[in-house]
Amino acid sequence: MIESDGSPRDLAALVVGRRGSLMETGEGWQPWRLLDPDGAPVAAVTAFFSDLSAAGRSAATQRSYGMALLRWFRFLWAVEVPWNEATQVEARDFSIWIRSFDKPSRRERAPEPKPNPVTGKVGPGRKYASSTRAHSETVLRSFYEFDRETGSGPMINPFPLSRGRSRDGRANAHHNPMEPYRRERSGQYRPRLVPRIPRSIPDSCFDELFVRLGSHRDRALVAFWVSTGTRASELLGCTRADADTGRQLITAVRKGSRVLQQVPASPDAFVWLRLYQQQMHGLVSAGGDDPLWWTLRKPFRPLTYHAAHRMFTRVNALLDANWTLHDLRHTAAYRMARDPSMPITDVQWVLGHASLTTTQIYTNPVPEDVIASVLAHHVRRANPDDQQRAGDDTSTQRYRPESLDVLFGRGVR
Template identity: 50%
Template sequence: MVEPAIGVRNVAALRVDRVGRVVETGDPLRPFELLDEHGVEVTAVSEFLHHMLADDARPTSLRSYAYELLAWFRFLRTIGVAWDGAGRAEARDFALWLKTVRKPSRPRRSDAPAPGGVNPLTGKATPGLNYAPRTRRHARAVIRSFYEYHREMHGRPLVNPFPAAEGAEDGRLKRSPQPDAGGRQPLQRAAYQPKEPKPAPRIIPDQAFNELFTALSSNRDRALIAFYISTAARASELLGIVQGLVAPEDQTVGVIRKGSQALQHLPASPDAFVWLRLYQQEMHGLIPRGSSQPVWWTLRRPFRPLSYDAARMVFTRVNQLLGANWTLHDLRHTAAKRMIRDPNLTLADVQWVLGHAHITTTEIYTNPAPDEVVSHVLAHHERQRSGADALPAPPAPGYRPEVLAALFGTPQISGEA
C-alpha cells in the first residue's frame, strides 16, 4: 500500500461513525436540532438554523441543512478537529471522503435493480452506490453558508474552509445553496465544488404515460396524476392544496409556490376535475370538509392527509407493475414539454405556469428530448433509403457541371441529355 504524502490525510482509511442525530422538536421556533454523540445540542448549528428560520426558510430546508451539517460534524469528530478550527485541508479531505465513501445501505427488494443500472424502459439510471455530484454540491454549499453566518455574526473562524468561486460576491449571507432560478453558475467553479452534469429533463412519452395512467388503481390516484400532468405543479405544491382553492367553475386550483410562498391559481384539464369529483364522491362523509381542509387524503383508516412519501409510493407500485422508474417530478417535466410543443402557447406562458423566476430556466424545455432526436434522425435515414432526400434534378443543358459544383458545392451532375 502506498503511503500518503506528508501533510496529506489518508482519507481511504477513515471510518466515520454514524453518531449524533437530527431530532424534530415540535417547537415552531426551533423545529430541528442537531445532537452530538452524547445527546448534547450543537448550539452553533441551532443558532444557524434559527437564523435561517428568521430568513423565511421552510422547515424542510432546515431539516435538509441539519443533516448535511451532521455529516460534516461526524467527519470532523473522526479526524479530531473542532468545527471552528477546520481549514482548507479539512474541506479538501471532506470533499474526497464524500466522493469515495459508499452511501449507507438500505433494505432492498430481491428483485430491485442494481445500483447505477439503467432502466431499459425509461432510460433513467437508478441511484448509484456513491453520493451523486448534486448531493455533494449541496453539502458543500450548506457547510459554506454555515461558516459564512458565523464569520459575519461572530468574526470566527477567520477563514471559511470552503472558499467562494473566484469573482463571486462574498459580502452577504445566502440562504439557498442551489443555483439561481436561471440555472446560472459562477464563471469559475469554486474549490472542492463537484462538477455537475446537466442532464436534459426526463420526459414521459405519451404511450408510456397512457400505460402508467391505466395502471393506477383508484380515482384519487387518477385525479392526482391528472392534475400533475396538466398543471405542471411541483409534487409538494399540489399535495398542499386545500379544498377552498379548488375552483371547477374556473378550471383552476390554487397552489402555494415552493420558492416565493405566493398563492398562484393554475389552470388544469377538464379530465382532472372529473377524476377529482369521482374521488370526492367516494370519500363523502369519510374525510373532513371545509375550505381549509386538504384535498388529498389516504384511502384507508385512520384517514390522514396524503404525504409526499405516500404519494411517491403510488408511483412506486405502478413502476413495479410496469418495470419502470418514473418519478413524480417527471410529470412536471412532461407537462412543461407538452406546453412548449403547443404553438399557441408562448414561452412566457409556460414560464408563468411553471413558476420560474427567469425565462432562461424555462428555455431548457425548448431543447429536444433524446427520444425526439432519435425519432427525427431515424426518419432522416428512412427518407435517405426511400429516395425522398435524393439529389436534385440535373441542370438544364448548356451549364457546365464542374462550374456549378465549384459555385454551389454540389456533386457534379451532368447537364447533358
C-alpha cells in the same frame, strides 16, 4: 493529505460512522435540529437554522441544509477536529472523501445501478452525486461565513472561493450585461456539474401508467400533476376550497416564494376529482379548510408526500419503470413548452420559475423525439423516390389548378 498538525491523514482507513442525527422538531420557527452523538443540539447549527428561519427559508430548505451539515459534522467527529477549529485541510479532505467513498448505509451494498430499460433513467448510485457535493460545498461555505460574521467560528472560511478571485467576491461580479457570462466557479472545492436534461414521460408510457392507477384519487392526482405542472408537495397541500371546478383552477402555495397562485388544470382532472370526492362523501370532513386529499383506508388521514410516493412506486413496479412524481412536472412542462400557441412566458408563470432561463430547458428536444426524427431521416434517405413522390403529391394538393391559372395568367380572357 495532511492533518492540522502536519502528519498525513489516511483517508483510506478513515471510518465515518452514522453518528448524530437530524431531528424534526415540529416547531414552525425551527423545524429541524442537528444533534451530536450524545443527543445534544449542536449550538452553532441551531443558530444557523435560526438565521435561515429569519430569512424566510422553508422547512424543506432547512432540512437539505441540515443533511449537508450532518455529513460534515460526521466527518469532523471521525477525524476528531472541532468544527470551529477546522481549516482548509479538513475541507479539502472532506471534499475528497465525499467524492471517492461510498455513502454510508445500514443495508448491504447493491451493485451499481444500470439504466432502466423502460425509462432510461439511472437510479441513485453508491456514491454521492455531483449535485449533492456541490450543494454541500455551498451550504458549508455559507455556514462558516455566517459564523465568521458573528465571531463564533474560525476567522478564515475553511471552504474558500476559487483562486484568482477576492475573498468577498462572487461569480461574475461586475459583469458587463453586453457580454456573455463567463464560466466561473464560486467555490474552490465545488465540483463541476454536468447539465441534466429533465426527462418527461412519453405519451404512450403515460397512457399505460394512467391505466394502471388503482383509484379515482390516484387518477385525479396524476391528472392534476401532469396538467398543472405543480410540484407534488404543492398539490398535496391544497384544501377543498382551493379547487375551483367552475373556472378549472386550483390554488397552490408555491414552494419557493410561498405565495398563493391559481393554476389552470385540465377538465379531465376535475372529472376524476369529482369521482373521488363522491367516493369519499360522508367519510371525511368536507369543510373548505379541510384537506383535499385523504388516505383511502380507515382511519382516514390527510395524504402525505411519502404515501403518494409509495402509491406511484407501486404503479412503477407494475411497469418495471422508475418514473418519479417530479417527472410528472417535467412532462407537463414539456407539453406546454412544445405547444406553438403557448408563449414560453406563460409556461414560466404556470411552473412558478423565477427565471426564464430555467423554463427554457424544456424547449430542448427530448432524446426520444430526436431518435425518432433521425430514424425518419434515414428512411427518407434510403427511399429518395418515395420522398420525391411525396413531394409531388404535396405540391399538387397544396395548389388548386384554377388558382395556378389565375397566378400565371393562363386562360384569362
